[in-house]
Amino acid sequence: MLHVDLDQFLAAVEVLRHPELAGRPVVVGGKGDPTQRAVVATASYEARRFGVRSGMPLRTAAKRCPDAVFLPADNAHYEEVSEEVMATLRARPGVVVEVMGWDEAFVGAETDDPEAVARTIRADVLERTRLHCSIGVGDNMLRAKLATEFAKPGTGDGVYRLTAANWAEVMFDRPTQALWGIGTKTARKLADRGIATVRELAAADPAALAAELGPALGPWYVQLGRGIGRAVVEGTPWVPRSRSHETTFQENLTDWADVRTEVAALARRVAAEISRADRPAVRVAVKIRYAPFSTYTRSATLDAPTTDADRFAAAALDVLELFGSRRPVRLLGVRAEFPPV
DNA sequence: TCTGGGGTCCTAGGACCC
DNA sequence: TCTGGGGTCCTAGGACCC
Numbered sequence: 001m002l003h004v005d006l007d008q009f010l011a012a013v014e015v016l017r018h019p020e021l022a023g024r025p026v027v028v029g030g031k032g033d034p035t036q037r038a039v040v041a042t043a044s045y046e047a048r049r050f051g052v053r054s055g056m057p058l059r060t061a062a063k064r065c066p067d068a069v070f071l072p073a074d075n076a077h078y079e080e081v082s083e084e085v086m087a088t089l090r091a092r093p094g095v096v097v098e099v100m101g102w103d104e105a106f107v108g109a110e111t112d113d114p115e116a117v118a119r120t121i122r123a124d125v126l127e128r129t130r131l132h133c134s135i136g137v138g139d140n141m142l143r144a145k146l147a148t149e150f151a152k153p154g155t156g157d158g159v160y161r162l163t164a165a166n167w168a169e170v171m172f173d174r175p176t177q178a179l180w181g182i183g184t185k186t187a188r189k190l191a192d193r194g195i196a197t198v199r200e201l202a203a204a205d206p207a208a209l210a211a212e213l214g215p216a217l218g219p220w221y222v223q224l225g226r227g228i229g230r231a232v233v234e235g236t237p238w239v240p241r242s243r244s245h246e247t248t249f250q251e252n253l254t255d256w257a258d259v260r261t262e263v264a265a266l267a268r269r270v271a272a273e274i275s276r277a278d279r280p281a282v283r284v285a286v287k288i289r290y291a292p293f294s295t296y297t298r299s300a301t302l303d304a305p306t307t308d309a310d311r312f313a314a315a316a317l318d319v320l321e322l323f324g325s326r327r328p329v330r331l332l333g334v335r336a337e338f339p340p341v
Numbered sequence: 342t343c344t345g346g347g348g349t350c351c352t353a354g355g356a357c358c359c
Numbered sequence: 360t361c362t363g364g365g366g367t368c369c370t371a372g373g374a375c376c377c
Contacts (some may be wrong), residue, residue, distance in 0.1 A: 030345070037343090039344070041346095041377095056342065060344090073345090101376085114373090184374095185375085214352060214353095215351090217354085217374090242347090242348070243347090244346085245347085248344095298370090332344090
């Protein structure tokens with residue numbers, strides 16, 4: 001199977017619309033104003049050379065790279081371009097495509113020469129969308145996904161293969177955080193238990209980790225260390241489990257009447273969307289981030305499933321009452337949850 | 342580094358029931 | 360009366376990913 005990942009997707013799409021930006025450091029995120037509360041969605045490779053990274057506050061990015069061009073995120077446009085890319089992948093006969101986000105997808109294909117297929121896909125995507133991508137080849141999703149890192153510009157040449165055959169050689173000396181599913185926190189917890197490398201994780205006792213890190217997560221981490229993952233690409237369309245909107249305010253809300261107004265507005269936005277999708281909510285959750293940055297969620301099961309904006313907003317306002325504190329609010333969010341399939 | 346927005350899945354504790 | 364064990368649902372929070 002293959003893992004296709006577009007290179008610096010948002011920045012690349014913007015450069016296509018603004019050719020004069022080619023070769024310049026480009027940072028996409030928020031409203032494109034580095035003085036606002038927002039983070040980097042994608043930085044071009046030129047901007048990354050200055051230490052600009054995804055998830056970094058725009059303010060910080062501007063300090064590291066004052067000459068960068070800051071552009072607002074235009075999600076509707078990225079959505080369209082992404083659809084074009086995915087359509088290109090699906091146009092190949094006999095493949096199964098599992099979309100993982102705007103800029104990446106797994107492609108299942110029966111072939112004796114996956115590298116040749118990968119090269120063809122790269123050429124097709126480039127021809128049809130003028131976008132570059134990197135492709136990981138693997139014997140399961142974990143390995144294909146990780147292979148892509150070694151295919152990326154600066155490290156590789158566009159295609160890389162990672163399978164059981166070279167897993168130990170390539171991965172064993174790397175930190176556990178290199179694995180897809182292990183982040184900072186888990187890497188720390190593992191390190192505290194003497195497990196720093198993929199090699200050590202692969203050799204760890206699943207039962208011991210189950211006891212310490214959770215009955216499902218513990219053993220799963222060991223599997224990650226061994227390079228084990230799902231081997232079948234699923235082509236069936238994804239059915240969302242929830243739908244939400246949230247906003248970080250440029251100025252904290254201090255008046256609770258404003259908080260109520262904003263929660264109702266967010267709830268109505270969510271209701272409009274679940275109504276359009278004909279997916280009644282069975283549960284509503286409200287999220288508050290108080291200044292400076294402590295986040296809480298309260299939720300409730302609805303009396304009856306609904307897509308009705310008035311009823312959904314009223315339910316959200318009821319849940320809002322469950323919060324004890326009315327300290328200044330930095331962020332509000334409302335989420336609709338659907339019944340389990 | 343003063344920290345977005347949209348998601349998913351797992352875990353643990355308490356309520357409740359038999 | 361202070362005391363079982365198992366199962367399921369609800370809820371909040373944590374961690375991770377794009």
